[in-house]
Amino acid sequence: MSEFVFDRIALIGFGLIGSSIARAARAKGVVREISGTARSEKTRARVRELGIADKVAETPAQAVEGAELVIVCVPVGASGAIAREIAPHLAPGAIVTDVGSVKSSVIADMEPHIPDGCFLVPGHPIAGTEQSGPDAGFAELFTNRWCILTPGEKASPEAVEKLTRFWQALGSDVEIMEAGHHDLVLAITSHIPHLIAYNIVGTVADLEADTRSEVIKYSASGFRDFTRIAASDPAMWRDVFLANKDAVLEMLGRFSEDLSGLQRAIRRGDSETLEELFTRTRDVRRKVIDAGQETAEPDFGRIRAISPETD
Amino acid sequence: MSEFVFDRIALIGFGLIGSSIARAARAKGVVREISGTARSEKTRARVRELGIADKVAETPAQAVEGAELVIVCVPVGASGAIAREIAPHLAPGAIVTDVGSVKSSVIADMEPHIPDGCFLVPGHPIAGTEQSGPDAGFAELFTNRWCILTPGEKASPEAVEKLTRFWQALGSDVEIMEAGHHDLVLAITSHIPHLIAYNIVGTVADLEADTRSEVIKYSASGFRDFTRIAASDPAMWRDVFLANKDAVLEMLGRFSEDLSGLQRAIRRGDSETLEELFTRTRDVRRKVIDAGQETAEPDFGRIRAISPETD
Numbered sequence: 001m002s003e004f005v006f007d008r009i010a011l012i013g014f015g016l017i018g019s020s021i022a023r024a025a026r027a028k029g030v031v032r033e034i035s036g037t038a039r040s041e042k043t044r045a046r047v048r049e050l051g052i053a054d055k056v057a058e059t060p061a062q063a064v065e066g067a068e069l070v071i072v073c074v075p076v077g078a079s080g081a082i083a084r085e086i087a088p089h090l091a092p093g094a095i096v097t098d099v100g101s102v103k104s105s106v107i108a109d110m111e112p113h114i115p116d117g118c119f120l121v122p123g124h125p126i127a128g129t130e131q132s133g134p135d136a137g138f139a140e141l142f143t144n145r146w147c148i149l150t151p152g153e154k155a156s157p158e159a160v161e162k163l164t165r166f167w168q169a170l171g172s173d174v175e176i177m178e179a180g181h182h183d184l185v186l187a188i189t190s191h192i193p194h195l196i197a198y199n200i201v202g203t204v205a206d207l208e209a210d211t212r213s214e215v216i217k218y219s220a221s222g223f224r225d226f227t228r229i230a231a232s233d234p235a236m237w238r239d240v241f242l243a244n245k246d247a248v249l250e251m252l253g254r255f256s257e258d259l260s261g262l263q264r265a266i267r268r269g270d271s272e273t274l275e276e277l278f279t280r281t282r283d284v285r286r287k288v289i290d291a292g293q294e295t296a297e298p299d300f301g302r303i304r305a306i307s308p309e310t311d
Numbered sequence: 312m313s314e315f316v317f318d319r320i321a322l323i324g325f326g327l328i329g330s331s332i333a334r335a336a337r338a339k340g341v342v343r344e345i346s347g348t349a350r351s352e353k354t355r356a357r358v359r360e361l362g363i364a365d366k367v368a369e370t371p372a373q374a375v376e377g378a379e380l381v382i383v384c385v386p387v388g389a390s391g392a393i394a395r396e397i398a399p400h401l402a403p404g405a406i407v408t409d410v411g412s413v414k415s416s417v418i419a420d421m422e423p424h425i426p427d428g429c430f431l432v433p434g435h436p437i438a439g440t441e442q443s444g445p446d447a448g449f450a451e452l453f454t455n456r457w458c459i460l461t462p463g464e465k466a467s468p469e470a471v472e473k474l475t476r477f478w479q480a481l482g483s484d485v486e487i488m489e490a491g492h493h494d495l496v497l498a499i500t501s502h503i504p505h506l507i508a509y510n511i512v513g514t515v516a517d518l519e520a521d522t523r524s525e526v527i528k529y530s531a532s533g534f535r536d537f538t539r540i541a542a543s544d545p546a547m548w549r550d551v552f553l554a555n556k557d558a559v560l561e562m563l564g565r566f567s568e569d570l571s572g573l574q575r576a577i578r579r580g581d582s583e584t585l586e587e588l589f590t591r592t593r594d595v596r597r598k599v600i601d602a603g604q605e606t607a608e609p610d611f612g613r614i615r616a617i618s619p620e621t622d
Contacts, residue, residue: 126532127531128532130596146528146531148529185525185529186532188514188515188526188534189525189532189534190534191533193533195570196511196570198573198588199569200507200566201595202569203562203565203566203569204595205592206565206569216595217602217604218496218500219604219605220438220604221437221500221501222500223500223501224604224605225504225539225540227596227605228605229533230593230596231593231596231597232589234586234589234590237589238586238589241577242580245577245578245580248577249574249578251514252570252574254514255510255511255514256567256570256574258514259506259510259563259567262509262510263563266552266553266559267560269553271553278509278541278548278549281508281538281542282542282545284516284527284538284541285541285542286542287527288527288530288538291528293529293530294530294531294538294539
């Protein structure tokens, strides 16, 4: 099928997500033309070198001209300012969306700026790696991953339907959700795991130098897995925690209560409580694998990847 | 080279580690004969079916007869009872070791039972997956992984040297360390990461059913990584936390203090503190990769592994 879902789209921001959208939209023939911009001249130059956009503009205002779909791919704290900046330049009937990990704050920040006759359909592709920047993107990032849309008052059924087709054409499975509910689910699914990973890596960074280097040396025993998550983009995550403060603090409260319970069980030598929990958590792992969100392959082939010389 | 490091070894326990030692020792020609036993008849029958031992005995006492090296591969809480049981049956000059994740408690529990003329050299191969049981083992598990030996009063330089050669022949890099220091380093490297992973997976398991199923559905955004660690063997980890109580509680205290600081920063909207930490933790990730403990490949090829239909 050679019909484009959109004729022209504009990307504001070319990090991991923005540059992956550009690559995927082109590779899969989803749009005719991609224009875009990035805040830094360095990134704009790199996007030109990579050739992943048809037109690289100097400003968001120039980038959105004539675009049927505008995708804002910046840290969530910057989405309001971008909306204000592009609003007067949007084509009539344009759909505006974003890719941020928090949705209530994005609606609150962007919606007031969207002019009548244009539509806002916030979105969140649940996809990513710990790497960032225009070189980190790749066309298959969204394949078989979820994309959640959280339409608010400035959405229309037609805009939601068309954006759904766009994400499906990129390979995603699309779900519609209320913004506040999205933020609560993602707080425990994504935000708290990142916060905890950042925290323990920070605890290690504060150890005396000799102990710290030993922790790194023996990190394959568990710590390693946390360092991957804690290598994610700092500005993006700073914004996530501030924008989703209420849900994050609520879920962090539950986590801390549970941890205090575990601490007490260890102090008292309560082996039954420990074994009961550790058995129960195995079941959750099975459900994650059953849900197709993970492979059952142990350790993701790291052993082979790290030891190329083994046969 | 066709010289065996040991003529006959005995394995007590055929879980992931024990069965991997058996496979590796045979595949690499490290020993002439492997005898062994497991607590359950089911495991003993499976080891016979797999053919990974030359002789499967009914009891530890029978298994250790004539063995130059005895490797105790059971949860650390059981190592004292095993030492008492095998002590009268050890061959003169036999070396006894273990593979437990805690070393001070193993020395305290096993050393009193080791007869004069035999040697105890506790060990800890830093290798594993989240799977367990005799079928989960494989010969390459120890390749390029660290193995830490923590000799105590019942060790001899010759016994340490010979056990070092054994682990090197299995593919490991061997380090000698004081048992208490090992327990402190592993508390933060391995035990606290596992405790936190178990805890957050437990927090999710306690959510209302509909939210829980959504968390599982969208788990690729972070939570997924924790479920892998939290699928590790329950009995093994119960024993680890109880046996390394002091070091675990000390490191858990530091972790919790740091987490309170992050909570406060989020509540106050202190973006500088958050970004500063998130930037600092990236550096630790780099050091882990530089230390050869991890690949830089994003997401360990999971995207490909989960989506076999993509090209």
